[in-house]
Amino acid sequence: MKQDKLFTEQYVQFNRQQWYELSHSIPFTLTEEQIANLKSMNKDFSLEEVAKIYIPISLLLNIYFNSDVKRQVVVQNFLGIHNSHVPYIIGIAGSVAVGKSTAAQVLQVLLSHWTEHSKVQILTTDCFLHTNKVLQHRGLMHKKGFPQSYDTHNMIRFLSEIKSGTPEVIAPLYSHFIYDIVPNSYKIIQKPDILILEGLNILQSSIHDLHTSYPVFASDFLDFSIYIDASEELLQGWYIKRFLKFRAREFSHPNSYFNYYSQIPEAKAIEIAINIWKKINGLNLKQNILPTRKRASLIITKGKNHVIEQVRLRR
Numbered sequence: 001m002k003q004d005k006l007f008t009e010q011y012v013q014f015n016r017q018q019w020y021e022l023s024h025s026i027p028f029t030l031t032e033e034q035i036a037n038l039k040s041m042n043k044d045f046s047l048e049e050v051a052k053i054y055i056p057i058s059l060l061l062n063i064y065f066n067s068d069v070k071r072q073v074v075v076q077n078f079l080g081i082h083n084s085h086v087p088y089i090i091g092i093a094g095s096v097a098v099g100k101s102t103a104a105q106v107l108q109v110l111l112s113h114w115t116e117h118s119k120v121q122i123l124t125t126d127c128f129l130h131t132n133k134v135l136q137h138r139g140l141m142h143k144k145g146f147p148q149s150y151d152t153h154n155m156i157r158f159l160s161e162i163k164s165g166t167p168e169v170i171a172p173l174y175s176h177f178i179y180d181i182v183p184n185s186y187k188i189i190q191k192p193d194i195l196i197l198e199g200l201n202i203l204q205s206s207i208h209d210l211h212t213s214y215p216v217f218a219s220d221f222l223d224f225s226i227y228i229d230a231s232e233e234l235l236q237g238w239y240i241k242r243f244l245k246f247r248a249r250e251f252s253h254p255n256s257y258f259n260y261y262s263q264i265p266e267a268k269a270i271e272i273a274i275n276i277w278k279k280i281n282g283l284n285l286k287q288n289i290l291p292t293r294k295r296a297s298l299i300i301t302k303g304k305n306h307v308i309e310q311v312r313l314r315r
């Protein structure tokens, strides 16, 4: 009840139909290439979801992007300086397995449709996790995804370089296959028009990090943020479903960190996945992720089968 009051005061709420109707007055036609890209992404993903939910979100983001550019021009004229535009950063937060990286990919396809922001890159904050070596040393192997498992200092360094217009900024690379940071491999972010940064920790503060001497928030660098929400019951189900998908594919490779999970009976694997959910990801959701939801510019709430039922936009 208290939460409901907070939402109605701070956010404008739309149900699925109301949100969809917002895009009726603005023409937006997907190209065949975009449809092919979206279809190839994920076989469970529905194009109806793109039309009803993600196209209106991208139209809104285009409005925010353009107004940001206009504001920068006016301010620079006032100050008598001229800086070239720096990447506009959109953050996507939410639980493990809620669909952050899928949403990021859809938005990348849609947002690159506009000439003013045709270059859109994605980065996951998984790449700022400490290496397993550091996590083992600090006794944090069962805290992956918790605030203390990230190299926040490196993440802030990265964001600060992006926002100062550095032409090429490097980020580490994380692999779910080896369950670790990949040695000597990097992703290069080349001054895109938009950077989509997705990760469960992007709306968190860094006050937990004893290695950072100043209180900075990654969200200080975000221009717009989206929190993807769902009930814990659904999230646990999606986590288990994905765990079983990985078990049948990635984990079955002998070099996979979790090869063991593909060797045991399915019922045992499900039991393990439930346990990981309860002790790590579900706990992290309640302690560290959900409390950041009310910091987002936009909150989208999913129901069964990842169908988005509600959208809330900060007033």
Ligand SMILES: Nc1ncnc2c1ncn2[C@@H]1O[C@H](COP(=O)(O)OP(=O)(O)OP(=O)(O)O)[C@@H](O)[C@H]1O
Binding pocket: 042, 044, 045, 046, 049, 094, 095, 096, 097, 098, 099, 100, 101, 102, 103, 200, 238, 241, 242, 245, 305, 306
């Ligand atoms: N809109 C959608 N429709 C159907 N399935 C989806 C949708 N979004 C995500 N999924 C499925 O849900 C699972 C989790 O999605 P995804 O990997 O995008 O989540 P995530 O939030 O990025 O997870 P993590 O934090 O662990 O990286 C995947 O199996 C994905 O295929």
Ligand SMILES: CC(C)(CO)[C@@H](O)C(=O)NCCC(=O)O
Binding pocket: 096, 126, 144, 145, 146, 276, 280, 281
């Ligand atoms: C890397 C994260 C934290 C986020 O993507 C997550 O996928 C993870 O590995 N969590 C730790 C518990 C687990 O293995 O699911």
